[in-house]
Amino acid sequence: MAISTIEWSDGRIKMIDQTLLPNEFKQIYCDDLESIWEAIKSLRVRGAPAIGIAGALGTVLGIWDSKAETYQEFMKALKSATDYLATSRPTAVNLFWALDRMTKTAEANSHLSIPKLKDRLLAEAEEIIEEDKAMCRAIGQHGMALLHENDTILTHCNAGGLATSDYGTALAVMFSAHDAGKNIKVFADETRPLLQGARLTTWELMQAGIDVTLICDNMAAQVMKEGKIQCVIVGADRIAANGDTANKIGTYNVAILAQAHDIPFYVAAPTSTLDFALETGAEIPIEQRSAEEVTEGFGKATAPEGVKVYSPAFDVTPASLVSAIITEKGIARAPFTESLKALRG
Ligand code: MRU
Numbered sequence: 001m002a003i004s005t006i007e008w009s010d011g012r013i014k015m016i017d018q019t020l021l022p023n024e025f026k027q028i029y030c031d032d033l034e035s036i037w038e039a040i041k042s043l044r045v046r047g048a049p050a051i052g053i054a055g056a057l058g059t060v061l062g063i064w065d066s067k068a069e070t071y072q073e074f075m076k077a078l079k080s081a082t083d084y085l086a087t088s089r090p091t092a093v094n095l096f097w098a099l100d101r102m103t104k105t106a107e108a109n110s111h112l113s114i115p116k117l118k119d120r121l122l123a124e125a126e127e128i129i130e131e132d133k134a135m136c137r138a139i140g141q142h143g144m145a146l147l148h149e150n151d152t153i154l155t156h157c158n159a160g161g162l163a164t165s166d167y168g169t170a171l172a173v174m175f176s177a178h179d180a181g182k183n184i185k186v187f188a189d190e191t192r193p194l195l196q197g198a199r200l201t202t203w204e205l206m207q208a209g210i211d212v213t214l215i216c217d218n219m220a221a222q223v224m225k226e227g228k229i230q231c232v233i234v235g236a237d238r239i240a241a242n243g244d245t246a247n248k249i250g251t252y253n254v255a256i257l258a259q260a261h262d263i264p265f266y267v268a269a270p271t272s273t274l275d276f277a278l279e280t281g282a283e284i285p286i287e288q289r290s291a292e293e294v295t296e297g298f299g300k301a302t303a304p305e306g307v308k309v310y311s312p313a314f315d316v317t318p319a320s321l322v323s324a325i326i327t328e329k330g331i332a333r334a335p336f337t338e339s340l341k342a343l344r345g
Pocket residue numbers: 043046047048049092156157158159160163164168169170196234235236237247248249313
């Protein structure tokens with residue numbers, strides 16, 4: 001990304017408002033905890049790694065103007081900020097990983113004065129951003145080895161630069177292959193109901209000069225049957241210890257279709273998306289979104305008023321459908337319980 005998805009800017013958080021893309025490219029500022037919470041909740045900033053960064057920067061925002069005079073008072077303010085941010089979205093573990101890392105940093109630096117502690121926390125958040133950039137590049141390098149000349153890849157939702165601080169995860173594999181001169185093509189699912197695939201993934205790939213074709217979610221089976229897809233690559237919001245993977249709703253459908261057509265199904269995600277506290281995906285909390293996103297997304301009613309709606313924002317793909325998990329530390333294959341543990345170290 002030529003322009004940062006999300007960054008710290010003079011005591012405020014600056015981000016691309018992703019709800020406006022692709023029609024309008026606008027950067028907005030969050031200058032208090034409520035506005036960064038709202039930005040995460042309403043998907044102005046979205047995608048697991050970017051949500052983690054928003055959590056880290058949001059923690060800094062939460063304590064930046066704190067008048068705390070003692071370490072205990074400071075930690076109380078920090079806890080209230082992290083507890084609040086933790087209520088924004090439940091599924092992407094990167095948020096909780098980043099909030100925890102910020103808390104541990106404050107705990108490890110209790111000897112610092114309050115102003116120095118604030119600077120230390122900002123430095124930690126900036127470090128998370130730098131690590132995220134390196135992670136994207138490494139995932140790209142590892143993942144491109146799985147692609148062949150003239151492959152066409154199907155992806156779902158957006159796991160690109162907009163979902164991270166640099167190159168993305170699933171899209172990093174495509175960007176890296178393209179940069180290395182491999183001839184690849186991409187099919188992007190539009191990704192109902194919020195259209196991250198149509199609005200964001202195609203936008204990013206077109207800017208990079210990658211051949212991308214948009215399809216509605218329900219076209220994937222036919223496109224696979226026609227032999228147009230050589231592999232699927234998606235991102236992840238949380239991966240349980242056994243490799244079960246939560247990602248945008250509809251990913252599980254794609255994984256079943258991939259298996260039915262004997263097409264490899266790859267997940268690309270940083271190790272910060274692994275949640276070893278959960279043995280299987282059954283324990284992953286699934287965010288429920290509002291009915292309006294389904295019945296009148298983007299301002300136009302597409303269902304009768306008052307209709308009942310069920311709208312889980314994520315689903316869990318069983319590890320048995322995952323051919324490999326591409327991380328910044330290398331590629332894990334089944335049995336994932338062992339391979340993921342070995343990778344995380
Ligand atoms: O609801 P969203 O847009 O935050 O969902 C995003 C996804 O499901 C992504 O695929 C996932 O977070 C990985 S982003 C690198």
